[in-house]
Amino acid sequence: MSQRERISNVIREYDAQGIHRTATTTDEASAHWLADHVRAAGLEPRLEGYDVHRLDPGECFLELDGRRIEGVPLFDCTYTDVEGVAGQFCTSTSSDEIALVEVERGHLASNLRTLRRESDAVAIVVVTAGRGGTVFTDGDTRGLVLQNAYDFDEPFGPPVLQVSNEVVEWLRERAEAGTRARVVAPAKRTWATAYNVTAELPGSDPKLKPVVVNTPRSGWWEIAAERGSGIACWLEVMRGLVASSSQRRVFFSANSGHELSFSGMVSVLESYPYLVADATWLHFGANIGATTGTRSNIAASTEALQRIAAAELDSVSRPTHYVIGKSDGGEMASVHRRGGRQYLALTNDNAYFHMREDRFSNNINVDLVTEYASACLRIAQRLVAHSPSDT
Structure with missing residues (x-):
């Protein structure tokens, strides 16, 4: 089987498994599926369990002007009972009513977090816009865009219901009119x-500092591009390093808990604390090879690592933007906060990021993912041959 066929099969299978939310039956089944692929690549997998809350929303909706709009709550807020809360629908979060809040799609949604902490609303209805912010422009994607739960272990603020941006204009009209509403x-x-x-790929020289190859494997929906492509690249790097052998130990980790405060990565760092400072990290982040993407992004902790990445990613047909000395805000931010200073993190953009529409059938460029997998294997081989962590 060719590399392209392997990559296509892995992403297609992952996409078909269902919704990959943390600690669900799909998430557990997907872990066993991935373990089988690790074994086929030549290593012995471990399923390392950790305790986490699974959040199961009930029937959630906004009732407004005789219309019911289904939604999904944030996973780090407080919640209503089955009767919900009622109030005037408005745009002010400082009043004791139900507030409409529009946020631009962003990696951290920090403005929303600040607003929630300061809000007096009995409930908030959030609409996440596309690339153009709160004013829709050509290229924006209509649908339900979910926000990650960055405070999953410390939920706060009023109940927050996320609804599709397809109804944003109608919601604005209802908020301006002060219509009575109910959030359940x-x-x-x-x-x-x-x-x-x-x-783990054991190295023949224990004095050499390890390399970690990491990727998340959980998220809100089927997430073919958001997570499936990274998993495929992760497996291809594994396969290539097994075939070439290594003097250096290489640790591979595919984490659950990405959408829930990166809890899987936290578990890895607590189980293997020496990896933070000792290892050089190669991280496959979100959206690699998404058909709707336009560029790749590399967060490199040092100029030396940026040069290694650039030398190999120049062969990829999608342009790359480089940021040096700043983490990507995902799992590598967790590494950075704990003192890790040697990492490369690869992401792409994606018009269907955190959306149900991110599927194999419409958002995967298999040829492009294959290009990334080949380039990243060469990056990994260079890190294994000479890791910046050795100096």
């Missing part, structure tokens, strides 16, 4: 087990 957003937390899939 119940949810239940249950202790569960999530799994990181790990494997």
Whole structure:
């Protein structure tokens, strides 16, 4: 089987498994599926479980002007009972009513977090816009865009219901008119087990500092491009390094818990704390090879690592933007906060990021993912041959 066929099959299978939210039955089944692929690549997988709350929302909706609009609550807020809360629909979060808030699609949604902490609203209805912010422009994507739960372990603020931006104009009209509204957003937390899939390629020289190849494997929907492409690249790097052997130990980790405060990465760092400072990290982030993407982004902790990445990614047909000395805000931010200073993180943009529409059938450029997999294998081989962590 060719590399392209392997990559296509992996992403297609991952996409078909269902919704990959942390600690669900799909998430656990997907961990076992990935373990089988690790074994086929030549390493012995480990399923490393950790305790985490699974959040199960009930029937959640906004009731407004005789219309019911279904939504999904934030996973780090408070919740209503099954009767919900009622109030005047408005755009002010300082009043004791139901507030409409529009936010631009962003990686951290920091403005929304600040607003929630300061809000007096009984509930908030959030509409996440596309690339153009709160004013829709050509290229924006209509639909339900979900926000990650950056404060999953410390939920705060009023109940927050996320609804599709397809109805944003109608919602603005209702807010301007001060229409009465009701938000129903119940949810239940249950202790569960999530799994990181790990494997190790033992090096022949224990004095050499390790390399870590990492990718998240969970998220809100089927997430073919957001996560499936990174998993495919992760497996191809694994396969290539196994075939070429290594003097240096290489640790592979595919983490659950990405959308829930990066809890899977936190578990890895707590289980293997020496990896933070000792290892050089190669991280496959979101949206690699998404058909709707326009460029790749590399967060390199040092200029030396940026040069290594640039030398190999120049062969990829999609242009690359480089940021040096700043993490990508995802899992590598967790590494950086704990003192890690040697990492490369690859992401692409994606018009369907955090949306149900991110599927294999319409958002995967298999040829482009294959280009990234080949380039990143060469990057990994260079890191294994001479890691900046050795100096």
